[in-house]
Amino acid sequence: MDRQWWKQAVIYQIYPKSFQDSNGDGIGDLQGIISRLDYLKELGIDALWLSPVYCSPQDDNGYDISNYQDIDPMFGNLEDMEELIKKAGSRGIRIIMDLVLNHTSDEHPWFTEARKSKDNPYHDYYVWRDGVEGTAPNRLRAAFGGSAWEWVPELGQYYFHQFSVKQPDLNWDNPKVRLEIRDMILWWMEKGVGGFRLDVIDLVAKEPDRMITADGPRLHEFIQELSRETFQKGDLVTVGEAWSANPDNAVRYSNPDGSELSMVFQFEHICLDQKKGGEKWDLAPLPFLELKRALSTWQESLYLKGWNSLFWNNHDLPRIVSRWGNDKEYRIESAKMFAILLHGMQGTPYIYQGEELGMTNVRYDMEDYRDIETLNIYRERTRAGYNEADVMESIYTKGRDNARTPMQWNHGREAGFTDGTPWIKVNPNYPEINAEAAMADENSIFHVYQKLIGLRKTHDVFVDGKYRLLMPEDPDIFAYTRTLEETTLLVICNFHDKTVPLQLPKELDREKQQLISSYMDEGQADVLKPYEARMYLIG
Known part of the structure; x- marks a missing residue:
């Protein structure tokens, strides 16, 4: 059995609530994902990672699970899940489930039993400490704000939660x-x-x-x-x-x-x-030089010893094209640059839904945000006296809802995501940025991702090549090689929105085959345009 298929795979992450609604309730679901499998096959990905679709009160958008072995009705049912596994499999796509094993929902049957009494057989499934009301066992804080300890008066105990108060931590020592x-x-x-x-x-x-x-x-x-x-x-x-x-x-x-x-x-x-x-x-x-150092350290440290995951985006992170690129004048070019820079590295690349379209961050009014972390930080910081404009700028820049806006399928009503009212607002730029337009444009970001996925399956150097950072002190260019026997992959990226000179090391000044570029034309050998990225094969 080959246990290494994932080394040349590219994995696509779906946030099911925001991917595709099939029944008009404004919430994405499993049948919606099934209806878009041909799009994903066209992109060329090998596996789909689904953010949690289990039963959940949705206090933390499904990362608070009340039943690990059933599907939340908002997404469908177990039969839909089985159909998705089967129909994805028929297209060569595997399904990756998201397991939340550190904590459950406080509505999970284990916890409802656990809080009935100290003698209940499920009590020790969670982390409890005796105490006095108002005096937590220690100063540990929860990731979403406040103390990590919650008082249960009928037991005279606190339970431990590293996230929401509705996400009690499991006791793995049991x-x-x-x-x-x-x-x-x-x-x-x-x-x-x-x-x-x-x-x-x-x-x-x-x-x-x-x-x-x-x-x-x-x-x-x-x-x-x-x-x-x-x-x-x-x-x-x-x-x-x-x-x-x-x-x-x-x-x-x-x-x-x-x-x-x-x-x-x-x-x-x-x-x-x-x-x-x-x-x-x-x-x-x-700090751009720090970024080069950090990514290069991981490439070098894990070579032949472990394996990297490669990602810019996920359901918890803002859109990379808005975060470190230019989502206005150079949205297309910078989005392509990020793709080329990452997909040339060793590891398994992850594409987050809409990344292949260059989807961007949003700037909502506060009442339109849905994420518990965002709502909590707004309350905490405004009460603490932070300038409200600064708080909002932080949310615009780093808030998790940036990643959770509905997938932009076409220029029609609600971006083709739903026939109803979406659970969170669609990004208003969907008439210009959508899958239908991207697939029709051979120069689109989508087609760059599609080509990069194909290259990884064609050339062994993508999987096994040894990494070397070039020009580590250059303030604008991120360039590196990957070498496997007589073959070298060369990746050159201008990380910024200005034209910069390019002078490669002399040993690389030889005949090259250009595999892909962020611009349509081949450009000048000694100059990189804003956010220009090129990938070459040598040997």
Whole structure:
């Protein structure tokens, strides 16, 4: 059995609530995804990662699960899920489920039982501490604001939650919890899923009494046990979300022996445009040389030792073309540049829905935002005396709803997403930026992504080539090579909105085959236009 199919795969992430509505209720659903499978096959992707579609009260847009083994009615039912797995499979597309294993919803039956009494068999499925009302066990804070401890007066105890108060943390030290998780995963594997994305997996071994939330002492023990009991029994891809990952522990997570996961999502590059010691809302310019260093470190550190995931966007991040590109004069060029820069690297690329169209951030009035994190930070910072204009600028720049606006299919009503009223407003630029227009334009961003996916499947250097950063101190150009035996892939990107001179190292000044470019013409050899990106094959 080949367990490495995911090394030349390209994975597409869908936020189901915003992808395609099939029944007019304004919420995307599984039948909507099924109706768009031919579009995804045309793009050329190998797998679909779905953000959670399980039963959920939707306090955190589905990342608060009340039943791991059923589908929330807003998305359809289990029969729809089985149909999606089958019809995607017939097109060569695997389905990757999003597993939230650090916490459940407070409406999950385990937790409703757990809070009935300290003697309930489910009580120890969660993390509890005795205490006194008004005096939390310690100063740990929840990611969405406030204390990480919630008082339950009838028990005289606090429960621990690293996210919303409605997302109590599971107690992985209890072997019964791990057995429940194992059986649930095996159940999904029986249904034919192609893999799993593991939400905040680096938090599951927390030891809150010692103020340890990420990278607890038993973390890798837990992951190895889970992998041994589940993932290694199938031909799966597994990717762990690990905000605390560094190159050293990523080698453990993605060990080629398959003892843990296929790869992790690490976020070093994503955290560069915030003030040192601050939160993501504390905006700072992107230090470009640091970006080159960070991405290159991961490329070099994991070579032959582990595996990278490659991404600019996901359901929690703003649109890259608005964040670090130019979403106005050079939207098309900068979006293509980001694609070419990333897809030439070693690892598995992830495309987030609409990225292949160059979808952009939005600037809503506050009442039009839906994300719990955004609503909380607005309340917290305005009450704390922050300037409201500054708070809104942070939300415009980094808010998660930037990624969650409906997919822009065509220039018709509500961008072709729904016949009803969408759960969140459509980006008003959909008449110009949509899939129908992109597919009809051979020079579109869509076709660059399509070609990059094809190149990865055609040339082994994309999968196995050794990375080398060129011109590390250049303030505008991100250039690198990937070399496999006699073949070299050369990627050259102007990261900024100005024309810059280009002088390559002499050993690369030889005959090249241009594979792809962000401009229609080949351009001048010694000059790069704004956001110009080129990819060459040498040898």
